[in-house]
Amino acid sequence: xxxxxxxxxxxxxxxxxxxxxxxxxNGIVTGCSYALVAFGFALIYNTTRIFHFAHGAxxxxxxxxxxxxxxxxxxxxxxxxLFSLALTALLGVGIDEVVYQPLVRKKSSxxxxxxxxxxxxxxxxxLIMVYGNEIKVLNPEIQSTYVFGNVLLxxxxxxxxxxxxxxxTSASLALRLTKAGRMIRALRDDxxxxxxxxxxxxxxxxxxxxxxxxxxxxxxxxxxxxxxxNPNSGLLMFVSGAVAVIIxxxxxxxxxxxxxxxxxxxxxxxxxxxxxxxxxxxxxxxxILFLLLRPEGIFARTRRVEESA
Amino acid sequence: xxxxLHVANMMAIYAILSLSLNLLVGYTGLLSLCHxxxxxxxxxxxxxxxxxxxxxxxxxxxxxxxxxxxxxCLISFPSLxxxxxxxxxxxxxxxxxxxxxxxxxxxxxxxxxxxxxxxSPHIFSWIxxxxxxxxxxxxxxxxxxGLLLYFLGxxxxxxxxxxxxxxxxxxxxxxxxxxxxxxxxxxxAAGFAAFAGAVFAxxxxxxxxxxxxxxESVFILSIIIVGGAGNTLGPxxxxxxxxxxxxxxxxxxxxxxxxxxxxxxxxxxxxxxxxRFRPQGLAGExxxx
Amino acid sequence: MSCLxxxxxxxxxxxxSAVNNISLEFEEGKIAALIGPNGAGKTTxxxxxxGQIRPDEGEILCDGVNLSRKNPWQVAKAGxxxxxxxxxxxxxxxxxxxxxxxxxxxxxxxxxxxxxxxxAVGRQEFLLNKQANALLKTVGLLDDAxxxxxxxxxxxxxxxxVARLLASRPRVLLLDEPxxxxxxxxxxxxxxxxxxxxxxxxxxxxxxxxxxIVSQFVDVVHFMEWGRVTLSGLPxxxxxxxxxxxxxxxxxxx
Numbered sequence: 105x106x107x108x109x110x111x112x113x114x115x116x117x118x119x120x121x122x123x124x125x126x127x128x129x130n131g132i133v134t135g136c137s138y139a140l141v142a143f144g145f146a147l148i149y150n151t152t153r154i155f156h157f158a159h160g161a162x163x164x165x166x167x168x169x170x171x172x173x174x175x176x177x178x179x180x181x182x183x184x185x186l187f188s189l190a191l192t193a194l195l196g197v198g199i200d201e202v203v204y205q206p207l208v209r210k211k212s213s214x215x216x217x218x219x220x221x222x223x224x225x226x227x228x229x230x231l232i233m234v235y236g237n238e239i240k241v242l243n244p245e246i247q248s249t250y251v252f253g254n255v256l257l258x259x260x261x262x263x264x265x266x267x268x269x270x271x272x273t274s275a276s277l278a279l280r281l282t283k284a285g286r287m288i289r290a291l292r293d294d295x296x297x298x299x300x301x302x303x304x305x306x307x308x309x310x311x312x313x314x315x316x317x318x319x320x321x322x323x324x325x326x327x328x329x330x331x332x333x334n335p336n337s338g339l340l341m342f343v344s345g346a347v348a349v350i351i352x353x354x355x356x357x358x359x360x361x362x363x364x365x366x367x368x369x370x371x372x373x374x375x376x377x378x379x380x381x382x383x384x385x386x387x388x389x390x391x392i393l394f395l396l397l398r399p400e401g402i403f404a405r406t407r408r409v410e411e412s413a
Numbered sequence: 414x415x416x417x418l419h420v421a422n423m424m425a426i427y428a429i430l431s432l433s434l435n436l437l438v439g440y441t442g443l444l445s446l447c448h449x450x451x452x453x454x455x456x457x458x459x460x461x462x463x464x465x466x467x468x469x470x471x472x473x474x475x476x477x478x479x480x481x482x483x484x485x486c487l488i489s490f491p492s493l494x495x496x497x498x499x500x501x502x503x504x505x506x507x508x509x510x511x512x513x514x515x516x517x518x519x520x521x522x523x524x525x526x527x528x529x530x531x532x533s534p535h536i537f538s539w540i541x542x543x544x545x546x547x548x549x550x551x552x553x554x555x556x557x558x559g560l561l562l563y564f565l566g567x568x569x570x571x572x573x574x575x576x577x578x579x580x581x582x583x584x585x586x587x588x589x590x591x592x593x594x595x596x597x598x599x600x601x602a603a604g605f606a607a608f609a610g611a612v613f614a615x616x617x618x619x620x621x622x623x624x625x626x627x628x629e630s631v632f633i634l635s636i637i638i639v640g641g642a643g644n645t646l647g648p649x650x651x652x653x654x655x656x657x658x659x660x661x662x663x664x665x666x667x668x669x670x671x672x673x674x675x676x677x678x679x680x681x682x683x684x685x686x687x688x689r690f691r692p693q694g695l696a697g698e699x700x701x702x
Numbered sequence: 703m704s705c706l707x708x709x710x711x712x713x714x715x716x717x718x719s720a721v722n723n724i725s726l727e728f729e730e731g732k733i734a735a736l737i738g739p740n741g742a743g744k745t746t747x748x749x750x751x752x753g754q755i756r757p758d759e760g761e762i763l764c765d766g767v768n769l770s771r772k773n774p775w776q777v778a779k780a781g782x783x784x785x786x787x788x789x790x791x792x793x794x795x796x797x798x799x800x801x802x803x804x805x806x807x808x809x810x811x812x813x814x815x816x817x818x819x820x821x822a823v824g825r826q827e828f829l830l831n832k833q834a835n836a837l838l839k840t841v842g843l844l845d846d847a848x849x850x851x852x853x854x855x856x857x858x859x860x861x862x863x864v865a866r867l868l869a870s871r872p873r874v875l876l877l878d879e880p881x882x883x884x885x886x887x888x889x890x891x892x893x894x895x896x897x898x899x900x901x902x903x904x905x906x907x908x909x910x911x912x913x914x915i916v917s918q919f920v921d922v923v924h925f926m927e928w929g930r931v932t933l934s935g936l937p938x939x940x941x942x943x944x945x946x947x948x949x950x951x952x953x954x955x956x
Contacts, residue, residue, distance in 0.1 A: 155498040206689050213497055214444060214701040215688050218638065221446075222684035225631055229674040229681070339627075346502060385513040391506040395499055396491045561817060568816030568823065572795070572803045579792040586752060586786075587804045587870045588778035589811075597813050699794070 125254035127372045133261045135368025136268035137323040141345035142352075142360040143272060144319035148196075149349060150357065151291040151312050153213065157220040158199050159320055160342030161227035164335055166192040166321035167328035168231055171240050189321045196317025197310050199223055205309075224338075232335045240333040264326045271322055275315065276358055288312055292357075320345075340387055344371075347391045416660075418544035424656045425548070425555035426613045431636040431648035432562045433605030438634070439642025439699045440571055441598045442578030444497075446630045447488070447504040448606050450511035453625025455481045455607020456614040457515060457522060460531050463615075470534035474611040478604045485603030486596060493595045508627050515622035527621025534615045547616050554612050558605050563645050565601065574598055575643075578699070628677065635680045639687055641697015650696045655680065705730050705905045706751070706782070706874050711760035711770075713750055720746040722929035723760070728874070728922075733896060733906040735916050735937070738926035739949050744909045745787070747926070748876050752784045753777035764874060779806070783872025787879050787909075789863040793852035797843055800851050800862055801834040802827075804869035837865045840895065857884035864892055874905040881915060893919055913950055917941055 141163060148156045169191050173184035203219050247258035279285035291308055323341065331337075344367055351366060352359030367390060374386040430452060437443045459477030462468055468476075492503040515522050522528070533542035534550065541547045565571050573594055576584040585591050614620045632655070640651020659676055667675060692700045706728040713721040721743045728734050736744045749755045751762055753774040762769040767780050778784070792800050808830070810816045810823035838844040841861040846854065851862060860880065867875060880896070881889035893915065900906045900921075910916050916923060916937055923940040925933040927949075933940050940946055 155501070203685055210692070212692075212700075212702050214442075215692060217444070217498060217501060218634075218701065219685050219688045221631065222635075222681040222688070225628075225681035226678050226685070229677040233671045233674045233678070343502070343505070350499065350502075382513065382517060385510055385517075388506040388509040388513075392492075392503060392510070395495060395503045395506070564817055564820070565813060568813075569803065569808045569810030569827065570813050570816045572799055573811055575795055575799075576792050576803050579794055580790050582754070582774070583786065583790040583792065584803075585774040586754075586778055586784040587866070588775050588806055589803075590775045601813060702793075 122254045123376075126256065127376050128369055129252075129255040129257060131369030131372030132365060133257070133264050133368075134371060135365035136264050137327050137341070138344045138348055138368050139272060139361040139364035140268055140319045140323035140326075141341050142348035142364040143275065143357060144316035144323075145342070145345045146349045146352070146357045146360040147288070147312050147316040147319070149346075151288060152200075152204070152309065154204055155213065155217045155220060155346075156316075157217065157342065158203075158223040158227065159316070159345065160338035160340075161224040161231075162192055162196055162199070162317045162338075163320040163324045163341050164228060164231060164333075164338035165195055166324040167242070167333040167337075168235055168240075168335075170325055170328060171235070171242055171333050174242060185325050188325065189318050192321035192324075193314035193318040195227075196313040196320075200309055200313045205306075224342075228335055228338065235333070235335065237335060239331075242332055243329040258330075260326070260330050264330070267322065267326060271319070272361060275319065279357065284308070284311055340384060343391055344387055347387075347394055351394055415544060418548055420656065420660060422544055422548055422551045422616055424652055425551035426609050426616070427633070427636065427656050428555045428649060428652045429558045429605055429609035429612070430633050431640070431652050432559055432645065433602045433609070434633050435637050435642050435645075435648045436562060436565065436574070436598055436605075437602045438637055439644070439647070439697065440566055440574040440578060441595060442699070443493075443595065443599070444501045444634075445504045445599075445602070446501060446627065446634070447508035447511065448602070448633050449625045449627070449629035450508045451481050451485060451603040451606035452610040452613070452629065452633075453515055453620075453622065454484060454511060454610070456610030456620050456625070457528075458607070459611035460528055460614045460620055461521070463532055463534075464528065464530075470615065474608065477611045478607045481607035481610075482600045482604045485600050489596050489599040490592075493592060493599070505627070508630050512622055512626050515625060522622070525621065525623075527619060528614075529619045531614055531618040531620070533618060541615075551612050551616060554608065558608065559645065559649075562605065566645065570594075570597075579702075632677075632680065635684050637694070637697070638684050639680070639694055641694025641699075643693070643697050643699030647694050647697030651694065654695075705765055706907070707761075707763040708747075708751070709761045709763070711747075711750060711757045711762060713746060713755065713757050719929045721750060721757070724929075724931055725760075726924060726931060726934075728905045728907055730905050731900055731903050732921040733900045733908065733919065734922040734924065735908050735910045735920040736924050736926055737910060737913075737916060737940075737946075737950075742926040743929040744926055745878060746929075748784065748878055748907075748909065751777070751782060751876060778870065778872075781871075781873040783867045783870050783875050785863050785867050785875070785877040785880060787882070789856070789859040791851040791854075791859050791862050791866065794850055796847065797838065797849055797851055797854070797862055798831075798834055798847040801837055801865050801869045802830055804866045805830050805833070806871055834869065837869055840868075841865045842891065857888040860884050860892065861888060864895060868895075868899070872904070875899060875907065877906070877908045879909050879911065881910070881912065889915070913941060 141159070145156060145159050148154065148159065166188050169188040170184055173179055173187060174181065203223050204216060207215050207219060247260050249256055249258050250262055279289055287308055288311065291305065291312070327337070345364070348363030348367055349360045351363035370390055371386055374390070375383050378386070430448065434445065434448045437445050455477045458480045459473040462473035462476055463470060488507050492500060495503055516524055518524070533540050535541060541550055573584065573589050576589065577591055577594060581591055636651035636655045637648045639655060640649065641647025659672065662672055662676060687694060708724055708726040711721055711724045712719060724747065736747065738744060750757050751769065753769065753772050753776065757770050760770065764780055764782055769777050769780060769782065772780065809819065809826055816823050835844060835847070838847055841864055843858060843861060843865065846858070851859060854862060864880065877896070880892050884892070896906050910920070920937050923935065923937045924931045925940055925946055933943060933946065
C-alpha cells in the first residue's frame with residue numbers, strides 16, 4: 105500500500121521541500137532584522153533593566169531620517185544611511201538622558217516602563233504628524249534576484265544577511281575584546297559594582313544606548329529599503345525583538361540572536377500558513393505563546409525569596 | 414450646547430473606563446494595556462445582539478459584560494503568573510490580537526467598515542436618541558459604576574488588592590490567594606470596561622475596530638496616570654481633563670488632520686512629566702513603586 | 703505532642719545543597735531558635751516551610767497536614783505564619799489596615815459579598831476593628847493606627863509586623879531575626895509577646911544571631927551549618943559547645 109501511494113506523492117514532496125526551503129530562507133532574512141533589534145534591546149534591557157519600549161520608536165525614527173535625507177537632500181544612499189544611524193544613536197542616548205536618568209533614583213521599573221511607553225507614543229505620533237500615516241517608498245528600483253538551489257533571494261535580502269552577520273559578529277566581538285565592551289558585560293551583571301570600582305557608569309550607559317539604538321537603526325534601514333517606511337512598523341519590530349530576548353532567557357546578549365531567528369522562521373511559516381490579513385497577528389500570537397509556554401525563560405533566575413518584591 | 418452634551422456623555426463613559434482600570438493599576442498594581450480590548454469586546458457583543466436580535470437593550474448589555482468577563486478570565490488566568498514587565502507585554506499582545514480579530518473577522522464584525530445604524534436603546538417606549546436624553550443613561554451608568562467600584566476599593570477586598578500591590582509575598586504569607594484576587598480584579602475591571610463599551614456603542618450608534626486599538630488603551634492609561642491612581646478622585650480628575658482637552662485644541666484652531674496625533678503627543682509628554690515630578694498624578698494616591 | 707515536623711528535607715540550588723536532609727520537630731508551647739553562620743540555610747529552611755520554595759526531597763507536616771507541596775497562601779491558611787527579616791509591612795497602607803487585612807476568614811474579601819452584603823461585611827469589620835485595636839495596643843501602636851506604615855520607625859514597623867502576624871492567628875510562628883536592628887526596649891517587648899504566644903500553646907521558631915537572647919529566652923536551640931542541623935539541645939548546652947563558640951566568638955575564645 106505504501107509502495108502504491110509513493111509515485112503520486114513524490115512530486116508533491118519535492119514541491120513542499122522547495123517551498124519549505126524558501127520559507128526558511130525568508131524567515132532567516134526577517135530573523136536578521138529581528139536579531140539586530142533584539143541584540144540592541146538586549147544590550148539596553150540586560151544592562152539597565154529598563155523595558156525600553158521606545159526602542160520601537162527609535163527604529164521607526166531611523167527609517168524616516170533616511171527617507172528625508174534621500175528625498176529632500178538627495179545625498180548618496182550610504183552617506184544618508186550613516187547619518188541616519190548617527191542620529192538614531194543620538195536619539196537613544198537622548199532618551200536615556202532626558203527620560204530615564206531622572207527616574208533611575210526612584211528604583212521603580214513600573215515608572216520607567218510607563219515613561220518608555222509614553223516616549224514611544226510621543227515619537228511615533230510626532231513622526232505621523234510630520235510624515236503622515238501612509239507607507240513611504242524609499243527604494244523604488246526593482247531588485248535583481250539571485251538563485252541559490254531552491255531559494256530565490258533579492259539583492260537587498262542578500263545584503264541584509266551579509267550586513268546583519270557582519271555587524272552582529274563585530275558587535276559581539278567588540279563586547280568581548282575591547283575594554284569598554286567588557287565593562288558593558290560587567291554592567292549586565294552588577295550596576296553597583298562598577299561605580300564602586302570607579303568606572304563611570306553614565307558613560308557606559310551612553311555607549312549602551314548609542315550602540316543598541318544604532319543596531320535597531322541598521323535593521324530599520326535594511327527593512328525600510330525593502331518594504332518602505334511605515335510609522336507603525338516599530339511596535340512590531342520591538343515586540344519581536346523583546347520576545348527574542350525573552351525566549352533567550354539567559355543574560356548572554358548573543359542568545360537573543362538565536363531567539364530572533366527562531367521567531368523569524370516561525371513567523372515565515374505562520375504567514376505562509378495563514379497568509380494575508382492575519383499576518384501581523386502572528387507576531388503577537390507568538391509573543392503570547394512564548395510568554396505562556398516558556399516560563400523558564402521568563403522568570404528571574406532563583407534569587408533569595410526576600411529580594412523579590 | 415449640543416457639543417457640551419456630547420462631551421458630558423463621553424466623560425461619563427471614560428469615567429467608567431478609567432475607574433475600572435484604576436482597580437487594576439491603582440489598587441492591584443497591575444499595569445494592563447488591554448483595557449480598550451475589553452471596551453471593544455463589550456461594545457461589539459452587545460451591538461451584535463442589539464442589531465441581530467430583538468432582545469431588550471439591557472439584556473444585550475448584560476450578555477456583553479458576561480462574555481467579556483469570561484474572555485478576561487481566559488486571558489488573565491494563564492498570564493497573571495508572569496511578573497511585571499512580561500505581564501505588560503502579554504497584555505499588549507492580547508490588545509493587539511483582539512484588535513486584529515475585530516478588524517479581520519469581517520463575517521461577524523464587518524471589519525474595518527464597522528457597524529453603523531445601531532438602534533438607540535429604549536426604556537419601554539421611551540427611545541433615548543438625543544444627547545441629553547442619553548446623558549441620563551450614561552450618567553447613571555457612570556454613577557452606578559463609580560459607586561460600585563468605590564465600595565469595592567474601600568472594602569476588605571480592596572484592602573487585599575492594595576496589599577498585593579505593596580508586597581505580594583507578604584500578602585501571600587498572610588494566607589491571601591494572590592492569583593485569585595488578581596483574576597477577580599481583572600474580571601471586574603473587564604466587566605466594567607465592557608459595560609462602558611455597550612453604553613458607548615448605544616450612544617454613538619456606530620462602532621469600528623479603530624476605536625478600540627492600542628492607542629485607546631494607552632489613552633485610558635494616561636487618564637489615570639495624569640489624574641492619579643489608587644483612589645476615586647484621581648481617575649475622575651484625569652477623565653475630566655483629558656476628555657475636555659481635544660475641545661481645547663479645537664478651540665485653539667488646531668487643524669483636524671493633525672489633531673488626534675498632536676493630542677497623543679501632548680498626553681504622552683504629560684505622562685513623562687508626571688512620572689518624573691509627581692508620580693501619584695494630580696489627585697491620586699499610588700506612586701508606582 | 704508536637705506541631706511542626708520536618709522529615710529529611712533537602713533543597714539544592716545548582717549543585718549546592720542549601721538544606722541537606724534535615725529532620726526536625728518543633729514542639730507546641732516552646733520557643734525554638736535556629737542559629738548558625740551566614741549561609742547555613744536558616745532562611746532557606748523558613749522559605750521551605752513557608753512554601754516560598756519547594757523542597758526537592760522530604761516532607762513538612764503541620765498538625766498532620768502535608769505542607770511540602772503547598773503554596774505560601776495555603777501554608778499560611780494551614781496555620782503557619784511568617785515574619786520576614788525586614789518586617790515587610792505594607793508601606794502605603796495605614797497601620798490599622800496592615801493588621802485588619804491579616805485576619806483570616808473575612809467574608810468581605812469576596813468581591814460579591816463586599817458589594818451585595820454590605821451590612822454583614824460592615825458588622826464583621828466592626829468586630830475586627832476592635833480586635834485590631836487590642837492587638838495594636840499590645841504592641842503599643844494604637845496611637846499610630848491612622849498613620850501610614852512607612853511613617854513608622856524601623857522598630858515600630860517590626861512591632862507592626864508582629865501585630866499583623868498575630869492577627870493572622872497562626873499556630874506556628876516563624877520569625878526571621880525579629881529583634882535585629884531594634885532598640886533593646888522594643889526587642890524586650892517583642893520577646894515578651896512571643897513568650898506569651900508560646901505559653902498559649904503555639905509553636906514559635908526564631909532565627910536569632912544575638913546569643914544573649916538565645917541563652918536567656920529560648921527553650922531549644924538548633925545549630926545549623928552547611929545546610930545541616932549539627933547540634934540540637936538546650937541553649938546552655940549548645941552555647942557551651944566549643945565549636946559553636948568558635949563560630950560565634952572567633953578562634954581566640956576557644
